[in-house]
Amino acid sequence: MLLGALVVFMALTGLVLQRQAETQHEVERVSHSAMQEVADENLQQRGENMVEPLAELLVNPLYYHDLDSMGVLLQGALKQRWIRYVYVFDAQGRVLHDGSESIPAYGLPMDDPLAPAALAATALRTQFSDSIMDVSAPIMIGRERLGGVRIGYDLGAMRVLQERATHQLGVRLKVLAERQMLWLLVLGVALMAMGAAVLWTIQRWLVMPIRNLADAARKIESxxxxxxxxxxxxxxxxxxxxxxxxxxxxxxxxxxxxxxxxxYTDALTGQANRLAFREALDERLLRLSGSGRQLALLFADIDDFKRVNDTLGHDVGDEVLLEVSRRIRDVVQRLGGPGAMLARFGGDEFVILVEAADPRVNVREIATTLGESLVEELGAPLALREREVFLGISIGISMYPDDALTAAMLMKNGDIAMYQAKLAGKNCARYYDNVMNSAVERHVRLETELRGAWERGELSVVYQPVIRVADDAVVGAEALLRWHHPELGEVPPAVFIDVAEKTGLIELLGPKVMTAACRDAARWPPLDGGPPPFVTVNVSARELRSSDLPRSVARSLDYSGLDPGRLLVELTETAMIGDEAHAGRVLQQLRATGVQVWLDDFGTGFSGLSHLRRVPVDGVKIDRSFVADILHDPDDLALTTAIIAMARSLGITVIAEGVENRAQYQLLRDRGCDLAQGFSLANPMSSDEFVALCNDAAAVHLPG
Structure with missing residues (x-):
């Protein structure tokens, strides 16, 4: 410490001395420059104050050529300090007097370098050379110039005085620096002595006790x-x-x-958390390694929990999690056995470990029973704040050692199985198998390929004609998105639309499809004796939840020039579930621009009639599942008839989709259905093919 302090002190002292020397040099330079500048200014002011009145006094002597009077005036000027010469000259620049008695330069022209400027000066003028400051002034009588007067000051003598003053300043500064150096040395010695004393004191009274504390800290660490x-x-x-x-x-x-x-405890539910679960899983897998015994991992995720947070708030969401956690815990305690462990993995995800102490017990059967009971228990409504919340639970089950040997793979496979349970319709349990890996990999590949499919020209929009049932006329078309992959071929819409919905890509593709459909429809010609056909475009739930949908539709209409009355926006009932107030506002904005709104898949949602009462729509599409069996299922026929009658009474258009034969078509006509579409009526086609269809009224062939 002392050596380090000495080195630091010496370095600081050297830095101070170096800085002091630089400062001294800078002070000397600045002082010299300032003195020279002040001296020059004073000398110039002095010369100008002398020359100007002297020029006035010399008017008469010069006019009368009185050399004696000139000599008297100039001799007084020559007696001033630092004046090297004084000249009185005539208008041609010849010297008339130089202040001496003999005037040796009388009549000679002035030939020094400063003379031309002095001779040409019309007013007081000051010039500088390396050694002379020349101050001149014209001698005038009225407007006539008689000549002039010049006084030259010796700058060299003044510079000698300046150098002497600068030298004296440097000597004084050097004395001050040496005195300061002495004090620095005294201070350094005092600091070193004090540092040695402090070091001994610290060693004796602080270091040794702190070492004892360090030993105690190591014991606490162990x-x-x-x-x-x-x-x-x-x-x-x-x-x-x-x-x-x-x-x-x-x-x-x-x-x-x-x-x-x-x-190791989840703060909300009081269950074990992710860290505790992971440590317990690692410990159990280590213990089970090579024993031949099984362990089941159940990966559970609450269905549609985000809808609870979005619609009812996070406070209600926390209450739901508490109630769900309690129900899961009760089922696990009742059916999981003594080795079961429940943990909240995060958000709305729970994991359960099932293990049997007796190798003869089938762990798979316990996991199956537990999964089925959880699905049943969580399928029951939750009563919260005077309302019922309907949820469900999707469970993925992976087995050790059949499905994985490590904790990471066991959890990954359980997550994959849970995802498959979601795809299977939610609120169910699924066991992991190797086929699921392929499905997940295919999903990931489709998502990756779909991201650039539009830009690569793989996606295209086709149009399925909409037929007016009353006279078999083509009146419009539904825009459908198709994907032709260069390797996978034609990817089914149900597959890639589902991927786009789950990944959020639908929010990028939707506006592109809308713009393309409006652009194509704007070029469709008018039908015979009527307006051009309309175009319907499907809008996803994600797009409906966005407040940007009306602006996006408006941009598409502006870009294409399509009449808003020829654009119909289709959305499903399920797209409005969760926030009907927001959906109603968005649809009102669309309808205010002239765009019509149709409700797709009508009858398959939770409360179709209530939607017609609260959400403004212009038409409903009867789902194909009802149309398919109207010839054989009395219930489907009754429901279809009721939907048609209800729509007509409300003054809205009713469309039947999935019409496949003449009998279905004729039955819909008898019931008063307005419009119909189906693959047997007309297959999806390009925009040019649709234009040709509209021009050929006989092109629509209904199946027998």
Whole structure:
């Protein structure tokens, strides 16, 4: 420490001395420059103050050519300090007097370098050379110039005085610097002596006790909280620290248990958290390795939980999680066995470990029973705040050692199985198998390929004609998106639309499809004796939830020039579930621009009639599942008839989709259905093919 302090002090001293020398040099330079500047200004002012009145006094002597009077005036000027010469000259620049008695330069022209400017000066003028300051002024009588007067000052003599003053300043500064250096040395010695004394004191009274505290800290680190032979009778702060350290060790032992409980427990539900679950899973897999015994992992995710948070708020969401956690815990305690463990993995995800102490017990059967019971228990409504919340649970089950040998793979496979349960319709349990990996990989590949499919020209929009049932006329078309992949071929819409919905890509593709459909429809010609056909475009739930939908539709209409009355927007009932108020506002904005709104898949949602009452629509499409069996299922026929009658009574258009034969078509006509579409009526086609269809009224062939 002393050596380090000495090095630092010497370095700082050297830096101070170097800086002091630089400062001294800078002071000398600035002082010299300032003195020279001030001296030049004073000398110039002095010369101008002398020459100007002298020029006035010389008017008469010059006019009368009175050399004696000139000599008297110039001799007085020559007696001034630093004046080297004085000249009185005539208008041609010839010297008339130089202040001497003999005037040797009389009549000679002035030939020094400063003479031309002095001769040409019409007013007071000051010039400088390396050694002379020349001040001149014209001598005038009225407007006539008689000549002039010049006084030259010796700058060299003045510079000698300046150098002498600068030298004296440097000597004074050097004396001050030496005095300051002496004080620095004295201060350094004092600091070193004081540092040595402080070092000895620290070593004796601080270092040794702190080393004892370090030994105690190592014991605490190793987990020995209560065996601390620390004590001190000192009454100073260090003695208090030693006693506090001893008490801290005892307190840490007490709080360690509480901290571990907090670290391994979910704050909301009180269940084990992700960290506790992962450590327990690693420990169990290590214990089961090579034993031939099984372990089941159930990966459970609450269905549609985000809808609860979005519609009812996060406070209600927390209450739902608490109630769901309680139900899962009750089922696990009842059916999971003594080795079962429940943990909240995060958000709305829960994981369950099922293990049997007896190798003869079939763990797969326990997991199956547990999964089915959880699906049944979570399918029951939850009563919260005077309302019922309907949820469900999707469960993926992976087995050790059949499906995976490591904790990471076991959880990954359980997650994959849970995802397959979601795809299977939710609210169910699925076991992992190798085929699921292929499905997941295919989903990931489709998502990756779909991201650039539009830009690569793989996606295209086709149009399925809409037929007016009353006279078999083509009146419009539904825009459908198709994907032709260069390797996978034609990808089914149900597959890639589902991927786009789940990944959010639909929000990028939707506006592109809308713009393309409006652009194509704007070029469709008018039908025979009527307006051009309309175009319908499907809007996803994600697009409906966005407040940008009306602006996006308006941009498409502006870009294409399509009449808003020829654009119909289709959305499903399920797209409005969760926030009908927002959906109603968005649809009102669309209808205010002239765009019509149709409700697709009508009858398959939760409450179709209520939607017609609260959400403004211009038409409903009867779902194909009802149309397919209207010839054989009396219930489907009755429901279809009721929908048609209800729509007509409300003054809205009713469309039947999925019409496949003449009998269905004729039955819909008898019931008063307005419009129909189906693959047997007309297959989806390009925009040019649709234009040709509209021009050929006989092109629509209904199946027999």
């Amino acid at each position: 987990g020995h909280y209560d065996v601390l032979p620390l004590d001190s009778k000192r009454n100073d702060e260090l003695g208090e620290l030693i006693r506090a350290f001893r008490n801290m060790g005892r307190s840490v032992a007490r709080h360690d248990r509480d901290i571990r409980k907090m670290a």
